[in-house]
Amino acid sequence: MKLNTTWTETNSAETPLEQLATRQWFWLALFGISLFAILALIGARLLGDPDTLWHIAAGKWMLAHRTVPATDPFSFSFYGAKWVPHEWMAEVILGASHAWLGWTGPVLVTALAASVTLTVLLRFLLRYVEPLHAFTGAVLTFLTLVQHLLARPHTLAWPLMAIWAAHLVLAREQGKRPSLWLLLVMLAWANLHGSFVLGIGLASALAAEAVLTEGNPRRSARTWAPFLALTVMAGMLTPNGVDGLLFPFHVSGMSFSLSIISEWQPPDFRSLQPIELWLAFVLFGALYFGFRLPPTRIVLCFGLVHLALTSVRYAELLGLLAPLLLMPSIGPQLRAAIRPETKVTMSRRSLRITAGVCATLFAASLAFLARGISIEQSPVQPREAIRAVMTAGGNGPVFNSYNFGGYLIFSGIAPLIDGRADLYGDDFVRRYMAAYSGDAAVLESLIRQYKIRWALLEPSSPAVKLLDRLPGWRSVYKDDDVVAYILEP
Known part of the structure; x- marks a missing residue:
């Protein structure tokens, strides 16, 4: 027997599942829960953006203070500047x-x-x-x-x-x-x-x-x-x-x-x-x-x-x-x-298989979410590098990669810059990028102006080579995603 999926009237010989399949909401529900299940099962993929971290931190700040901020409470470079999320x-x-x-x-x-x-x-x-x-x-x-x-x-x-x-x-x-x-x-x-x-x-x-x-x-x-x-x-x-x-x-x-x-x-x-x-x-x-x-x-x-x-x-x-x-x-x-x-059209067997696959996916996603999602070291969450800096005695203002600003805010550390480009504006972002891209004069001026004492950068950043040559700067951590420096007294 063939089942027409255009949701026409059913006949008495159809099974309960086939009768459901003639109703539009049944297919909408299958589609929705299947998509939800797939996205839940690839949950870590949804957390791969550095801006996610500062958005979460901003939300927690508002929950703790029971207000929406009127000025920037997170960075040290623009602390107190107008910022209404x-x-x-x-x-x-x-x-x-x-x-x-x-x-x-x-x-x-x-x-x-x-x-x-x-x-x-x-x-x-x-x-x-x-x-x-x-x-x-x-x-x-x-x-x-x-x-x-x-x-x-x-x-x-x-x-x-x-x-x-x-x-x-x-x-x-x-x-x-x-x-x-x-x-x-x-x-x-x-x-x-x-x-x-x-x-x-x-x-x-x-x-x-x-x-x-x-x-x-x-x-x-x-x-x-x-x-x-x-x-x-x-x-x-x-x-x-x-x-x-x-x-x-x-x-x-x-x-x-x-x-x-x-x-x-x-x-x-x-x-x-x-x-x-x-x-x-x-x-x-x-x-x-x-x-x-x-x-x-x-x-x-x-x-x-x-x-x-x-x-x-x-x-x-x-x-x-x-x-x-x-x-x-x-x-x-x-x-x-x-x-x-x-x-x-869809046969009874195909209908049962489709419903079974969707139900299995949904059950698996609930079990996966119930177990909890944990994120270890990732390209945008350099926790080991920060731990190494703290162990080595690093503190104070940091010169950080743009992509690490979200994690710094999430960790309670004020960044030089983060994903809120609208806060920093084109002029500051241009100056920052000149330093990040290897302009020694601009980098040294930022270090002097903000009294920067440590750095957190991607290994590919041209600024890394500059810090290797500047007196007093020492690398305390390096992996494929991040390199960390401190400025020794």
Whole structure:
């Protein structure tokens, strides 16, 4: 007997499992828990970014002080300078989860956020296309997310981005004003991550589309204008206020800092990139089936493609938002192009195997999380090097690699610099990079200005060779990832 996975009515001869398989929520649940299980099982991979560490430390600081900081409490170079974390809510979540569950906590909330995001997307796609095509679309989106899938605030904001965009698109399709409950989504998003500004831009673009394409422009403007005004107000209800709206533009203007931070670099197409696979698949489908799309949606997708090609961290925006924007137009055309006899069916045995594999994965992930996740020495957590410095009597200000700043903050040690490039600004980052890259005069001036007494660097740093030659500096630890120096009295 064959089971049609398009969720038609069941007959009495079907087993309980087959009857469940005709219900959409069953497949959504299988997809969500399977993705969660996979991400949980590779938990250490989600913790490989140095910024995760200072985000957790910031969250714990806010929990301990019961306030959001107004000035920098962590570095020694910019201590007391204005710094209001724009991702404070996500940092509190990460900090609280680590305080309660150790490293398992950030892994759990990150895996949950990613699985919810893709399940929301899949639910939306299933409104328009057959299950096989919807699952394919969700997997393609996952490819664009995976490079930036980390225990950091942007991942916690993904579910809200998906919910926001999906419901705006549905409102446009139905010719209605977006529901006011979405304002709560915007409020939470604005306090989780700076990408909420994109949500305001998307709402504005769809409002403009409504005015330009609907029969009564004045009525469309009256319908959307109050929602847009309330959306902007919700976006300003953060500790940063108006500055929160301007923050993404401030960061985008830091040309030097963005040029040296890897996630802000364009994709390197000398090796295969996930965004390349996504673009190839989508272009093939568009050309093969000859899809016709509204001009406004084409323009929006061109903007997303532009962002994805300027920075690897924007690939996730294209992968997540483009299906939501395009599927109302593509879905009916794809359904019409696929002959009914080509639709995929699933046998009883295949159904049992699929459900069994998903259940096994989920059980294994729970057992793995229950055991706890431990992280030993890693490229961004040089604990042995710091221990060696402390044993050798090192103390005071440190000249550290950018990638070690997060762990220093996490360990309660004030860094010279860390991942908060927006705090330090282009001028300081440029000066720091000159010292790190081997400019002896700049390095010595930093040592004198900040009375630096020890150093924590990658072995590949040109500054290592300078410290080897400077009088009084002695190496106390070295491995493949870090070399540590102290300045002897």
